[in-house]
Amino acid sequence: MRHLLTALLAATLLTAHADDPAPAEARRGFIAKPSGQIKADDGRVVWDFADYAFVQGEAPATVNASLWRHAKLNNEIGLFKVTDGPAGGIWQVRGFDLANLTLVDGKTGWIVIDTLSSRETATAAMAFARQHLGNKPVSAIVFTHSHADHFGGALGVVSAEDAAARQLPVIAPAGFMEEATSENLLVGTAMGRRATWMYGNLLPRNATGSVDTGLGKALALGRLGILAPTQLVEGDRQELVVDGRRLVFHNVPGSEAPAEFVIELPEFKAFCGAELLSHNLHNLLTPRGAKVRDALKWAGYLDAAQGWAAGADVVFNSHQWPVWGEARIRHFIAAQADLYRFIHDQTVRGINAGLNAEEIAEQMRLPQALQDELDIRGYYGALKFNVRAVYQFYLGFFDGHPSHLDPLPPVEAAKRYVQLAGGPDKLVAAAQAAFDNGDHRWAAELLRHAVLADAGNAAARELLAQSFEQLAWRAESAPWRNFYLSGAQEARGKAAPKGLGLASLGDLLQHVPIERFIERSAASLDPAKAEGVKLKVNLVFSDLGETYALAVENSVLRYRKGAADPEANATLTLPKAVYLKLLSGQVSAREALTGGDVQFGGNPLALGRFFGLFQAAPGNFPIVTR
Template sequence: MGAPVTLTQAPNGAIANQKLLDRIGDFSWLEPTIENPVEGVWVFGGYALAPMSIIEAEDGLIAFDTGDTKHDGQRMFEAIRTVSQKPIKVIIYGHSHPVAGAGVLAEGNPDVMVIGHPNLNEVVEQNMGAGGAPAFFPEVGPYLTARAVTQFNAYMPREGPDAYVVPTNLTAIDFAFLPVNRPVQDGEEMTILGIKMQFFTRYGSDDKVHTTVWLPDRKIVFTTLLWNAPPQLYTLRGDVFRDPREWIAGLRFTRDLNPEVLISSASKPVVGAQKVRDTLEQYLDGVSFVLDQSLRGILGGMGPDELRHFVQFPPYLDEAPPNLQSYGEISTYPPAIYYQTVGWYDNDAANLKPLAPADEARRLVPLMGGREKVLEAAQAALDKKEYAWAAKLANQLYLIDNQDQDARQLKANALRQMAYVSTGANDRAHLLSQALALEGKTTIARLIPPPLESIQANPAKFIDYFRVRIDPIKSDTTNQVICFEFPDGTKAGLHIRRAVAEFIPEPDRYQYKPDLTLAMTGETWAKLYLSLATPEDLIQSGAVTVTGDAAEAARLINLFDRYRPEKAVVIPPACLEHAH
């Protein structure tokens, strides 16, 4: 299924697509590297998930981005000190992700100027205080966080056949963020440490608070819009929609500056006016092709699954250096465009009322001759290198019985081979992580809850998020109002009205008085939210003071799903003994 692929071995022993290894060095670093593309500018790549850059001025340094974690900042600061001993006096944030190493680069200097988009502080604050990774519905942040952990190679070995190839790794999330203290407007000009700069904040890519920096005297542009792979219009970890039109407009704008040097926060630098223009147009045409052909396919009556096969780069775009699909793969983007444009329904009425996947599998497998015949067909497909078909067949048995060891192993084998032939780091991470989990070699978390400190800092927000965990079977005919009180005077409530829990932001102004009031600290609420303690134990210990019936208070809290790490997994662990 698809063109033949030549596999080879990466330096770390990973089995990978030869195409990836032949071309990955064009725009990505596989090892820590310092580049000096033009006088006075250094780029530090391969030290972290994203590179950072330094501009040397007469009496100090200007940093463009700082790393996605404090650890990233520490690594890059050590690298900076190998090329310059000057203090970092100015930090510029390209967007809201690589901001966590700023405190390291500042070395405790309170006078460091921090430049960025006017809304960047607000976005970072929201991200840091949220329930998890940024999400359209923040209540599901823990689910997206867990998917991000998979995407960034957390479950993959560093060496061996199943290792990652592209080091898109995130270390432990630790922050040394410094807020923007000098916001810039679109088109604003400034002279910083003797260097004339112009800032543009109109266009974004994977978030909405990007800043492009233009050095007109030297025709150097610092941008977040050129990545080391085609614009990632959809990320497998899940995210809010990334509008291709905004990315396209930003790329056109950058091209029309006519830069002679392009320094990116997501790829290797590009030097030479013609090379910069060619690179930007190849990249621009790639993302324009994906958008336009997706829309063409929709107009032609295609659904999301058809689009992923229809929208494929023609050879000239596929072979263009910046379009190597080394991060995401474009086959995953058209369905996201479809869902944003049309919604989930593919206009085939046979799909309007689908069976549940497990129910469908229980009906299909007998039609295919039963379990043994499906196993034989899946193995035959694997032998013919039809890996996606093999995975689909094995998955029918897995849906019926996720403890079927033969089905688990066949599915793992198929996913592994799909990973080996993939060029996208995200695809490889998800495929291999699940293959390893099916074999019992790792456990993939389905949810990663927010840290206790985040909940403690804003208990009312997480009382609101708690409402989606109500179990309607348990709540049944319940109709009660709970008020939560905290030592700083904060109050919030939940009205459990049978199958729904309505969040009450101001209980004192609500039309119904509370049936029960629970007084506790933010830390105690965090323990309840994270299921670190039962309501019964906290009430008995005095950590929760109840006004009203204490037993009823515990019952009401227990109407909501508890977080159980051993259950919140993507692939259930295999039982030691299991009969079909």
Template sequence: MGAVSKEPTRFTVEANASGAARYALGDRADFADVERGLIARFDEIKNERGETVLDASTFSFIRQGEDAPAGVDASLWRQSQLVIQLGLYKVVDHLFQVRGNGANLTIVDAPEGLVVIDCMEGVEMAAQAMRLFREHVNDKPVVAVIYTHTHFDHYGGVKAVVDEADVESGEVALVGPGTVESFNKYALGENVIVGNAMSRRASYTFEALIPHGVSGAVTQGIGPGGGSHFTTTYIAPNDSITATGETRTFGGWEFEFLYAPDTEAPEEMHIWIPAINAVTCAENANHTMHNIQTLRGARTRDARNFARYLDETLVRWGDRVEVHFGPHTWPVWGNANVVAFLESQRDLYKYMHDQTLRLANQGYHPIEIAEMVQLPDAIGKKWFNRYYHGSLHHNVRAVFAKELGTWDGDPASIWPLPPAENARRYVSLLGRDAILAEGTRAISEGDYRWAVQILHHLVFADPADAQAKELQADAYEQLGYQQEAPQWRGIFLTAAQELREGAATEGGLNTASSETILAMPMDQLFDFAAIHVVGERAADVDLRIGIVVNDTDERWTAWVRDGVMNARPQESQNVQATITGPKQAVVAVLLDPSRAGDLVSSGVLTIDGDESVLASYGSVLEDFDPHFNLVTP
């Protein structure tokens, strides 16, 4: 964090040294595996405007063979040394991966064409991956693309892999788990409907707002991270896997699928390639503990399902599998190693699930359970079960919430005061000086968790209290230095930076790209528009708009009444105005009615009826601030 970052205190140095002593740092097997099959490296990706998408030199401070610096957890440092290895790799004969910014692009070199499994975050990454493969391996056509699940870092680069027209014509198969409608719903809706909040939180968790270095972002644990200026695209699947045991033949080879919904993503599947005895469990098996609840914000997942489908994978293919390739990090080779890996990952999620609910049934609250549950050494000391994406503490709380909801069972917490009001009352009761003194004492003794909590009251009661903010920043910073989980590190260090410098007005992440929005079906687009309606402003509004999308031949009626926006796929005779145009123009007006005039003038859009109804509609909408406050009210 530049000049404002401070050195690790002796308490942090001691905490990280103690952590290093717990880890089996002499186990170097992963370092050989991560280099296995290297064909070609790359260290930079640029977009067509010449902007840097990925620059591996920003991770040059992470040097192989060096011990962790005092301000970085030794386990995170070790994982970071592994995931900054970027390049094209041969996994086994006919199976290749490009490992880059975060997600992998996997290519199956089948006899009659290429099958691409997952497409990275953006077209720039995927284009680089395909160039490397074609330069060093072969130039066969892509005959199929398979999405393993509904997250954007696995479909975002698809338009660098295949032409949309070839998918629409059926010349290229594009396969996804779940029905096409379901896949679209979850792939597009998750990243757009709550995209503003998710992007702001993701900017913390994925360290998008802090510089790389030993006092800032290290890596994202499952990849280097740090990518920006990339273009996310989307093509809807034209083929669906909705049942385990379904097979498809691509390029002359058979692919068998295990349908695994409600796991790491709402729609997800495992893939078995019998010709090469290779399996991927998508993101249900990784070189990390995964998230049951993502800190960026997504639907809570089912830990029991992780375990259930991993075990089913072992039953179906465990006696034959020779390699597991994942959509992040590096593969696992050899039958015994793959089986041990999948069994341990299965038991990891099963243990979290079962022990959380065991303690919940004894009346413990989620925070108490999170402090109580510890992984047995047989699970917890495996490197691939460590906290490089999820973490045990927040995952235990997520299991509780998944099964029992957000209320912890304490009547005092069911109707709490809002945070700022709660903080003001604490400060009024205890006095600013007493809280400041207690926060200072806690920091001086290395009690950073308590310092953050007690000083939080001062910061939320008076966001202009510079002394309180600086003290809380100091505590957050030391907590960040001590974290094995990179998302926790990112959250704490970004919080410290914002307390010192204010919320950033540039940078960060954006999951709701314009292409993603346009790819949404109209019913989801109306949902997206509806969450921009300010209920109080719309309480007395009564308006009805007809919408004709002429390039997709759809007719809708949307109306706002009693503070609520609704829409139906039907034409109505009772509308006050009808707008007609291609989907892109219609979407533009739905989200920003002020653009209607220019679109009409340019001939792209027509409006029949009372044009003022669009002004009325616009008056009840609000924009979202992508940089809203997190560490202050």
């Protein structure tokens, strides 16, 4: 009954918007549509253009009708003309990956704004554009922000060698490399595991599985790379002439990404909103995990964007489709500014009334005028999740209740709840009654304890999977749907594939400063193995001319760049590439030492012991079953 009611409410919402401009906007400027598959060098399919061909017609019972409408809009894929004029044109390639690749006419070639997430999809997107627009060179690359789906395909747009030889401008916001590498290296293992759930990578492409991500169809899992910026945009505003075109950059850090800018293109009467703007409520805290975003700053930047976009005929963004016309642009931006400000202000009001995050989230309701705006529905972010994000931004995870100062860990608490319920059979029976009554949230909560207490309880796992499915099928947020359905897969015993280790990031790692790898190593130190150990090792990178003195003491890895430590137990001289293979597990310490590029001095046992202190994180850890 609740599922039916949700579907009816969504259908009512869509019926009330018969004048919805989005379908025409999503198709405007269409030139050509791709077909077939994009494959990696080893033959693995990275992208299949037929995956979402089933997303058409009326919404099935297993998909929220509002999300289905949005999924159909994101199904408008191909090459599109955004605008054309005396200065030249702007085009977008959409539906080759999660994000868009934008081509701007420069005087000598294309200024490429954002490069998708993988080498394979970016290569295919550029080839498709050239097939229809001509074989123009790339004259500059612009990364709007520090998330991988906007820079990961850089080496598919231009090779590192070509970029260096031509001194290609690569423009990014201040802090770009630090944030890009921090997010994808330091906690990349855990974030990557959760990202596969959020983006539905493990789900079948059908009406009971993945239908969309909210931002786009899916996230391509190809070769992730990067190019180091040659020009950083500093300060609030900076104007640059890029291949003969004026680009006015406005930094908006702390909004959708820690390092991000938006762009005025006055000669084209266009404004690039990057990911500050999108056709959905965005995440203030993404379910895959990231730094919490500042809702108040985000709203303030959107207010300012009204002025930055003044005079523009079109606003295009890093995801989804553009909007055209002064009145439409003004309304599009203003509604989003009001949305984030409302969520911020009303969450803070609840905080000051003594409510915790769950209480505020449960009672939060948008005003009707904002509820009716299809451009800001929760297709990607979710209202309740964003309320919790604002709470965390100001007060952290602790809700002030003394019992939460030192709570039991989940598995231990689950065992006691099961015992309190009178045993697993009674707990599962109560969950079944809740499920039969349509109370799937409560059923899932009860079954969470049953499964954590005993991961081998097949009846509890199956009912938990069914509860997740019911929650998924009425979720308007695509990431929520994908998380629920991925959780159902795990509950039913589908083993998680091997995680994305450092070896899969080879194109990225070669451009990342050595300090980031040593930080990652420090966070991989096993304190039990390091208990009482004192070791000093020098790492000399022969190809970089850099030396790092490393020391393990108090189960902590310290490091400093500079001169070698004369008291080190061992010194290892090697190229960066060999060190990366050591870190990623592609070679052992013994194999590395026998290579011709590696020189060793000091105590070999000490070096072996040093490398033995570090433990690689599993990239396929369980989430539902622990």
